[in-house]
Amino acid sequence: MNLALKDIRYNLGRFVLTAVGIGLLLMVVMGMGGIYRGLLREATLLVESIGADLWIVQGGSRGPFAEISRIPSSVEDRVRTVPGLTGVRRFLSHTIQREHGGRQLRMVVQGLSWPEDRGQWIPLVAGRPLSQAHYEIVVDRSLGLELGARVRLGKDDYRVVGITSGMVGTGGDGIAFFTVGDAQAIQFDVPAEATRIERLLRRGRVEEHELGRLTPRLLDRAVGEAAGIPALAPPPVSAVIASVAPGADPAQVAAEIARWPDVTVYTREQQIELLVSGMVDKAKRQLGLFRVVLVIISTIIMALIIYTLTLDKIHDIAMLKLMGAKNGAIIGLILQQSLLIGGIGYLLAWWLGNYAFPRFPRLVVIEPGDMLVLAGVVVLNSVLASLLGITKAMSVEPSKVLS
Amino acid sequence: MKNPADTLAVEALSLTKIYGSGNTEVVGMKEVSLSLGKGEIVALLGPSGSGKSTFLTALGLINPPTSGQIRLGGQTVMDGPKELVDVRAYRRQHLGFVFQKANLIPFLNAWENVAVAMELNGVPSSLAKERAMELLEYLGVSDRAANHPNELSGGQQQRVAVARALANRPSLILADEPTAALDSYRGRQVMELFQKVAREQGAAVVVVTHDHRSLDVFDKTYEMEDGKLSEGIIGSHHTSSPR
Incomplete structure (x- = not known):
């Protein structure tokens, strides 16, 4: 006879409420980890997707994702002369916030180096890539623009020809892909006056x-x-990106460009590292600390709940001792309940998270590895939380039945 | 009337219990001796604070005496406060308890409350359930076997508590005012139940009671006063002096 289950079945309402409470707490713990993973993925998404091996940016700067980087468009032509490179193109990215259809539209304006890059690499859920040099855009679904919609930016209208999904900038804003020329027109647009x-x-x-x-x-x-x-230079771009040709040594090619004093070159890995160690690192530590605090809070709450449940049963525990129950039977009763509350809370958190997190405004990524770690934490929490109750139960004398 | 036991179920030898020390010292019982044979049922009377519960809990290996010995089935189990056996295991295997309140476990139904005592003693679940149902049948509450304690009357709860006390076929049953919360009719029923158990199951039964109306069911009555035990003479229901 499993006493823990019998008690739970008898006090089902209270037990379910407790498990729901713990489940919601664990969902927040899980969500914190998911938000960090989401930040990381959003931050590196573009760099990973665009597929460039080298990033040539303004000399001395950390690149367009860390700070303002402006280099002359002509750098593209210089880079083309370096042996071992292929797919050299301009990169332009900046964030704008405009009014559209009575709402604020915040987007990352991403320039594609027309005509080499028409956005064929962008995973589309509807429409097509760019097919002309001007006035077409491919937008992320999160921007809420429909296929065929026209968006007024600067002095021109741009027609949505493609919809992509999950393409967001480092700040979580949806990306809109234009040609570099259009992106520059938007960036440097000023009123006619x-x-x-x-x-x-x-x-x-x-x-x-x-x-x-x-x-x-x-x-x-x-x-x-x-x-x-x-005498006036054409508008600058944020960076020039390039892929290393098969058989070429990326380090050697990068070293060649690095000798130019007006630019700085980063490999894709370095660019990602700069992103992660820069803007994501503080968020990671912030969220990490919140997770620790929440785990401690959930442990304390669980401990108090288990302790209260034990206090409610203290007379029954004394009776069990009087009947000669071994300590193991009593410890099992409390520990199993604690583990069940933790376990059900964990499953509930997982289920609720799967339902709720996709509806969050920013990307929340729950990875199997994180779930496994959290499961371990929940087991440890449950054991720790039961200690207070077990200590109390062990100290009860059978003679308490007589009182 | 008399039901002399062939062998001794329990012997208490010069039990003394002293609470506190120095100026706060209180003598709970003093030099109390009692021998009880198998199948014998005795009543323990006395005013509140006379030491009845102290004596009962000492016999039940719950509250060790300061000095004296307790023997169960011929084996010395307590020598003063020193435990000579695993008292918890001993309680599980040889003793049964019934109290003023039934003290049933609220989240178990009637048969589970009986079966749990057996399962704690290592009896397999199926056998425990079978015997629990037999005991409930024996005590006349088998029709309430699936009910939880809060669905039972006081008398029914007390019957289930008696069934639980009998579960492991104890050699000694200790009952502390088991009828105090019952009306006279149901109180009488419970007392007769103890008598039946003693006769049919061969267990020695010690009942602490204030209920003088049911003393006819006992083989002997004892009185405690100021921590001392003496044989009581109530009506015609008395037998031998304390062994």
Whole structure:
């Protein structure tokens, strides 16, 4: 006869409520770990998906994911000359927040190096990759844009031609893939009045310069488009990325580029490491500490519940001792209940988590390894939590039955 | 009337219990001796605080005496406060208890309350259930076997408690005011039950009681006063002096 199960069946309501409470606590513990895993995956998703082996960024910077990185577009042409590289392309990424359809639309604007990169590597759930140099976008489903929808950004409208899923930036915002040209247009878009003022100022600067006085035609050029002025550089990009050709040594190729003083080169692993050790590390420690605190809280709560359940049974335990029950039978009664509460709470947490976590605004990733560790923690918790009750039960004298 | 035992079930030899020490010293019982044969049923009378429960718990190996010896089935099990056997195992195998309150385990039903005593003693579940049902039948509560204690009347609970006390075929049953919470009719029934158990099962039974109306069921009555035991003479129901 299993006394623990008999007691549970008799006090089912209280037991279920206790297990639900513990289950919710464990779900939060599980969720904390899942949020960290989600942060990690979101942070590295783009770097992993884009598949580049080398990241050439602004000299001395840690790359576009850690800080502002701006390098001239011309770096792309220089990189193309380095032997052992393939798939060299520009990388442009920045976050914008605009109003669309009466709501705030926050997205990562990701430039694809048209025409080499049309976004064929993006896992689509609907639509197609980009098929023209301008005014098309592929968006992540989390942005809530429908296929064929038009989004006004800057002075242009962009049509959604493809929908992807799970493609979010390091901050958890959905990614929208444009061509690099469009991405730059969005990034450097200024109001028409600002452009007019800048052109007038430019003309003024040229007029005051000796060169302007000697070459009056320059004044006409000065008030024209920036792209028509050779002295003005085209808009910069965040980085240039490249893949190492089969048979080439990535370290050797990277070392070759690293000799250029105006850029810094990182391998994919280094770029990921920078991401993880930078923006994710603090979040990891923060969430880790919360998990520890929650585990301690759940242990204390479980211990108090088990202790209370034991106190409720103290007279029965004394009676069992009077009847000659061995200590093992009494310890078993308390320990089994503690383990059952922990176990059912764990299963409940797993079930609730599977239902709730996909509905969270940020990615929550529950990995089997984490679940196994948590299971171990729950078993340990349950044992620790039962100690208080067991100690109390062991100290009860059979003569308490007479009182 | 008399039911002399062939062999001794229990012997208490000069049991003394002293609580506290120095100025706070209280003598719970003093030089109490009693011998009880198998199948013998005796009543223990006396006012509150006279030492009845102290004596009963000492015999039940719950509350060890300060000095004196307790022998069960001819074996010395306590020598003063010193335990000469595993008292918990001894209680499990040889003793049965019934109290004023039935003290049934609330989360077990009637037959489980009886069977648990056997299972704790290593009896397989199926056998324990079978015997539990037999005992409940014997005590007239088999129709309530599946009911939990809160679904039983006081008398039914006490019958289940008696069944539990009998579960491991104890050589000694100790009952502490088992009818105090019952009306006179049900109290009488329980007392007769003890008599029946003593006669039919051959167990020695010691009952602490204040209920003078049922003393006719006992072979002997003893009185305790100020921690001392003496043979009581109540009506015609007395027998030999303490052995």
